[in-house]
Amino acid sequence: MAKRSGTVGFSKYRKHPAALSVILFLGLIVTSGVYTLGANAANEYARSSVDAAAIMNDPASIDAGKRLFATGCATCHGLNAQGNSDGPTLIGVGAASVHFQVSSGRMPMASPGAQVMRKKPQYTEEQTLQLAAYVASLSPGPEIPTAAQLNWAGADLAEGAELFRANCAQCHSFSGRGGALTEGKYAPSLMIATPQQIYEAMITGPQAMPIFNDQTLNLEEKHGIIAYIEYLKDSPNPGGFELGRYGPVTEGLFLWTIGMGALLMVAIWIGVKAK
Amino acid sequence: MSQQVTRGAVDKSIDGTVKYLDDRLSTSGFIKRNIKKVFPDHWSFMLGEIALYSFIILLLSGVYLTFFYKPSLVEIVYDGSYLPLKGIKMSEAYASTLEISFDVRGGLLMRQVHHWGALLFVAAITVHLLRVFFTGAFRKPRELNWVIGVGLLVLAILEGFAGYSLPDDLLSGTGLRIASGIALAIPVVGTYVSFLVFGGEFPGLDFIPRLYTIHVLLVPGIMLALITAHLMMVWYQKHTQYPGPGRTNENVVGYPLMPVYMAKAGGFFFIVFGFLVLVSGLVTINPIWKYGPYMPDQVTAGSQPDWYIGWLDGGTRIMPNWEITVPGMFTLSPNILIPAVVVPGIMFTLLALYPWIEQWITGDKRIHHILERPRNNPNRTALGVMSLVFYGFLWISGGNDIIAQMLNLSINDMTRVIRVLIFITPPIAFIITKRICLSLQHKDRERLLHGDPTGRLLRLPNGEFIEVHEPLSDEVKAILLARTELPMLTPPAEVDANGVKTPNLWVKKLQHRLNRWWYVDQVPMPTAAELTAAKAHTLHELEDAQERGIEIAKDLPSPTKSH
Incomplete structure (x- = not known):
């Protein structure tokens, strides 16, 4: 091929057959990188510690909760929490349910869909407890776990792991990073759920989740499960980078992109060297 | 022959090696003949x-793993160093895999080398197969080697699945449960097959020891023999080469084995080895300690096979749940049988027989040592792409739960859409690919007749603008001219000379019709006369410009010297 005159730097690659693919590839990397940085910034969960028992036992909380309910929840759940065509009744769901839904940001719901998504909480911990106190005042239901119920320090990790695999893994996956359910529903990742939220979810069974009451899993067993989930959150990675713990799908993806990609480039490099 | 290595250096290095061996084994004739064997060069x-x-690498790392792995389903209580499993009942197989991972020096690295290596092995076979397919390297005389290659692919997939099942973790057991389900789905004999394989009701205690023997002895032994045969046939039949200047069906243009390919292949081996160890040291694969021991009553979300089984899993996932009960007799399970037995059976059979199928349609019984560029056989290329699209949808379905979760889709919607797309898109892919190939043929014809456009415009005295074309280099010309056209088959005669009806007439008619379809729209190669006329035209254009003192082609070879 004859050389073209007056070309410098990258401009000589402009017409290379691979130019478009390379530009597209770089563009995708940059876009996805920026997106990932932006998306990760929003998912932090931090709650100030308040005296939950004191707020729950304060009769004034019920009134405060009722006012919050009327402005934030009544549109869908009805002025007296009796429910309407847009939302279920909350009579009898209990304080634990309210605390789980509101502290994880699922309620108030942003938009209807296959599943209510976790997002940044809209209420402070104090307001959340006031809402819980109001709903609990309507009719008894599962209560917010006490400090003793959440004291999982002495739990049996191995037993918890086995219970996790037997009761939780089929939806939340072996690694607790969640999994897909039917018709767009999903079991969420447990990696950002707090021990209190995990406990509340077990006793209230939000959305598609079954209820694990004390007859199904006793307190000690619940503690074991919480201990194992907490272990999974920052367990060591003896095998190295874990590719999101999604199992063979991400392993295959890694092999076909980075693995085969690198070896093909080496093969091409050796082939070019020959000329 | 483009011999770029100094002869002296080559001979010297060869002579040294040959002399050393010859002094001891009197092999100089054999070695001298073969060590200089020429191989064509291409990435x-x-x-x-x-x-x-x-x-x-799999053989080496696998041997290390056998030193510590115990193929036994005997139940023991784990007492190793991984705390979240301490005191849990499990099989010896799983416990020994944990021991390899946590208590054997280098054990986890070796396990990961072995597993990453397995994924790479099947992936490399697949990519190699695609190269051989799309360049027509399987054509006569290499059809038998193609079949050996397909056999190796099937064995590699089976071997991989066997290895995946050995640790007896939750993922292994889930895979085996499906395997036993597939065996059960075989009509009439299914139950017997499953009981025979598993030594009774699933899971039983027999299967892991049996699988172990198959995985470390039987299948690798067969594969080793087949790989040897595969390579010997390449050696004996010589390697194919891409079209290019000086390359014909009778020669091989390239470099000698010693020292060029010894160095290249040796170097590449160490790159592959080093890369695999690097990846295995940095990236986790199959963290069996997280999956836990296999319990028949447990399953985890995101249970997936390794990538090469993914398409079979995917087929099963999107298959409608058809089940037929013959009253009072037995149940037929086409919901499992079709995606897990019938479809792969058909796909591998078609793959193995493809060289003969194509030969039958084209009537091409010639010997081929020059590879065909994919565009020059549009139907083959389009069939290949069509198959890949079909495979791709099965593959995607194998990971549908992870994809649905990542992209916030509904699994059910994915299944519904893919059930339609898997039948609609492959024919579309066929048509698009074929059209692209034919367009590229048009472009090649254009380049042969007019050369390459230079982007330089010339205004003639009469005001007309022309774009100057530069003649093709010899190399490009040789590549473009390598396409050969085969005459179409003549229509079969209804009766022979004696008035006897041709037997199997409909088969011959079908062959003729397919043959017509195969060739009818291919772009004709320029004839010799057209090429001569075109060359004269290009030269004239350049000379014309030079006479006027316009430097339109100062980098180009002078037209008078051009041929």
């Missing part, structure tokens, strides 16, 4: 090498 010829090197 795509190294894809099979990746598979070969992965196989060697």
Whole structure:
């Protein structure tokens, strides 16, 4: 091929057959990188510690909760929490349910869909407890776990792991990073759920989740499960980078992109060297 | 022959080696003949090498694992160093795999080398197969080697699945449960097959020891024999080469084995080995300690096979749940049988027989040592792409739960859409690919007749603008001219000379019709007369410009010297 005159730097690659693919590839990397940085910034969960028992036992909380309910929840759940065509009744769901839904940001719901998504909480911990106190005042239901119920320090990790695999893994996956359910529903990742939220979810069974009451899993067993989930959150990675713990799908993806990609480039490099 | 290595250096290095061996084994004749054997050079010829090197690495790392692995389903209580499993009942197989991972020096690295190596092995075979398919390297005389290659692919997939099942973790057991389900789905004999394989009701205690023997002895033994045959046939039949100047069906243009390919292949082996160890040291694969021991009553979300089984899993996932009960007799399970037995059976059979199918349609019984560019056989290329699209949808379905979760989709919607797309898109892919190939043929014809456009415009005295074309280099010309046209088959005669009806007439008619379809729209190659006329035209254009003192082609070879 004859050389073209007056070309410098990258401009000589402009017409290379691979130019478009390379530009597209770089563009995708940059876009996805920026997106990932932006998306990760929003998912932090931090709650100030308040005296939950004191707020729950304060009769004034019920009134405060009722006012919050009327402005934030009544549109869908009805002025007296009796429910309407847009939302279920909350009579009898209990304080634990309210605390789980509101502290994880699922309620108030942003938009209807296959599943209510976790997002940044809209209420402070104090307001959340006031809402819980109001709903609990309507009719008894599962209560917010006490400090003793959440004291999982002495739990049996191995037993918890086995219970996790037997009761939780089929939806939340072996690694607790969640999994897909039917018709767009999903079991969420447990990696950002707090021990209190995990406990509340077990006793209230939000959305598609079954209820694990004390007859199904006793307190000690619940503690074991919480201990194992907490272990999974920052367990060591003896095998190295874990590719999101999604199992063979991400392993295959890694092999076909980075693995085969690198070896093909080496093969091409050796082939070019020959000329 | 483009011999770029100094003769002296080559001979010297060869002579040294040959003399050493000859003094001891009197092998100089054999070695002298073979050590200088010439191989053509191209990066795509190294894809099979990746598979070969992965196989060697798999043998080495696998031997290390056998030192510590216990193929036994006897139940024990784990007392190793991984705390979240301490005191849990499990099989010896799983416990020994945990021991390899946590208590054997280098054990986890070796396990990861072995597992990453297995994924790479099947991937490299696949890429190599695609190269051989799309360049027509399987054509006569290499059809038998193609079949050996397909056999190796099937064995590699089986071997991989066997290895995946050995740790007896939750994922292994889930895979085996499905395997036993597939066996059960075979009509009439299914139950017997499953009981025979598993030694009774699933899971039983027999299967892991049996699988172990198959995985470490039987299948690798067969594969080793087949790989040897595969390579010997390449050696004996000589390697194919891409079209190019000086390359014909009777020669091989390239470099000698010693020292050029010894160095290249040896170097590439160490790159593959080093890369695999690097990846295995940095990236987790199959963290069996997180999956826990297999319990028949447990399953985890995101249970997936390794990538090469994914398409079979995917087929099963999107298959409608058809089940037929013959009253009072037995149940037929086409919901499992079709995606897990019938579809792969058909796909592998078609793959193995493809060289003969194509030969039957084209009537091409010639010997081919020059590879065909994919565009020059549009139907084959389009069939290949069509198959890949079909495979791709099965593959995607194998990971549908992870994809649905990542992209916020509904699994059910994915299944519904893919059930339609898997039948609609492959024919579309066929048509698009074929059209692209034919367009590229048009472009090649255009380049042969008019040369390459230079982007330089010339205004003639009469005001007309022309774009100057530069003549093709000899190399490009040789590549473009390598396409050969085959005459179409003549229609079969209804009766022979004696008035006897031709037997199997409909088969011959079908062949003729397919043959017509195969060739009818291919772009004709320029004839010799057209080429001569075109060359004269290009030269004239250049000379014309030079006479006017316009430097339109100062970098080009002078037209008078051009031929």
